[in-house]
Amino acid sequence: MTGHDFVISVREKPRGGGRRASILEEPRPLGDQIWVIYIHGFNVDQERALHQGRTLWTNLFGGNPPSRIQKGAFLWPSDRYFSRSWSRMAYPAMIDRAARSGRQLGDYLATRNRDSAVLVGHSLGCLVALTAADRLRGRGTARGFALLGAAVDVAEMENDGSFTVVPLARREAVEYSPSDKVLRQVFGIGQKFAAPYSPRSEAVGLRGEPRSRGWKHRDCGFDHHTHWREPDTVAVVEWVMDHAGTGRSPSSTTSAERNPATRDPEGP
Numbered sequence: 001m002t003g004h005d006f007v008i009s010v011r012e013k014p015r016g017g018g019r020r021a022s023i024l025e026e027p028r029p030l031g032d033q034i035w036v037i038y039i040h041g042f043n044v045d046q047e048r049a050l051h052q053g054r055t056l057w058t059n060l061f062g063g064n065p066p067s068r069i070q071k072g073a074f075l076w077p078s079d080r081y082f083s084r085s086w087s088r089m090a091y092p093a094m095i096d097r098a099a100r101s102g103r104q105l106g107d108y109l110a111t112r113n114r115d116s117a118v119l120v121g122h123s124l125g126c127l128v129a130l131t132a133a134d135r136l137r138g139r140g141t142a143r144g145f146a147l148l149g150a151a152v153d154v155a156e157m158e159n160d161g162s163f164t165v166v167p168l169a170r171r172e173a174v175e176y177s178p179s180d181k182v183l184r185q186v187f188g189i190g191q192k193f194a195a196p197y198s199p200r201s202e203a204v205g206l207r208g209e210p211r212s213r214g215w216k217h218r219d220c221g222f223d224h225h226t227h228w229r230e231p232d233t234v235a236v237v238e239w240v241m242d243h244a245g246t247g248r249s250p251s252s253t254t255s256a257e258r259n260p261a262t263r264d265p266e267g268p
Contacts, residue, residue: 003054005029005065008037008108009075010101014046019077019097023108029070034116034143036060036241038228039074039105041123041151042094049075052228056120059231060238069241076101076128094124102128106135114140118241119169122228123182126150126204133168144171144240148227149180150205151187157210171240172215175227176208182224216240 006029010020029035038053053073057065065071078094109117109132119142121129126147133142145168156162178184183203202209205224208217218236220227227233 004050004057004072005070006035006072007050007075008072008105009046010104011046011075011077013077016045016079017077019101019104023104029072029112031112034069034118034241035113036069036071036118036120036237037074038072039076039119039121039125039128040078040228041121041125041149042078042091042098045079046075049073052122055229056233056237059229060234074101074105074128076125078124095127098124098127099131102131103135105132109136109142110139116143118143118237119145120148120237120240121145121150122148123205123224124151127152130156130163130168134163134165137165137168142169144173144242145169146236146240147174147204148233148236149177149183149222149224150174150203151183152204154201154204154209157204157213166213167215169240171242172213173217173236173240174204174208174215175218175220175222175233175236176205177220177222177224178207179221180206180224 007026008029009024009026010022011024012018012020038049038056040049040052044052050073053071057071061069061071077097105128114136119129119132121127126149129145129147130152133145136142153161158164180203183206187203187206208219211217216236216239220230220232222230
């Protein structure tokens with residue numbers, strides 16, 4: 001399985017724990033290349049996050065990544081407690097933590113790679129990606145972002161929301177699924193607990209709204225937990241990378257769904 005060239009982290013612990021005040025580089029990525037950064041979602045510990053990223057890189061690059069691309073992961077403490085079951089109850093607090101982690105990532109990119117970062121966010125990791133791209137504004141521009149099953153309220157992308165600037169990156173794409181049960185049923189409950197008096201719409205990852213943004217959108221039909229291991233996700237990520245020499249296509253990739261080696265070790 002294709003590994004990470006670098007890992008940047010604001011985690012204090014591999015499982016559970018809080019957020020570091022400074023970014024840890026393991027190792028330090030090269031600043032003169034294109035960075036493709038996977039950003040995991042809610043309630044994902046370090047081991048699972050790295051596994052998800054490796055699966056995505058295997059589908060995207062196979063065993064031969066282009067020399068001008070560095071692939072890595074951004075780890076943020078989305079699992080508040082050591083127990084995943086207990087951590088599920090902490091979702092409202094994780095929305096703020098995701099935003100704070102995104103600001104840290106944006107500041108880091110402003111000093112290390114202002115114009116050549118591609119951010120690939122999954123679920124609540126999409127909020128991290130959007131916040132990072134927004135934080136980078138005025139100091140640089142992300143090469144692109146791909147939002148996979150985005151657990152971000154559409155209202156944040158419209159009117160007086162946090163991410164109304166168009167574009168936040170040179171290439172923007174969203175992979176969505178109207179059949180996503182997590183975003184259709186659970187997302188709204190979590191948002192209501194997080195901000196009970198704020199108006200709500202729906203998750204970006206449900207129907208790819210707002211289409212008025214002009215971003216590339218793809219109805220994938222995936223389950224919420226499988227975007228990162230689906231070979232067809234390659235098409236969206238390649239597009240935001242501007243096809244930067246991957247030499248891969250979805251049809252030439254073995255299905256991760258059929259390959260036990262790419263399975264998340266702790267399930268979806």
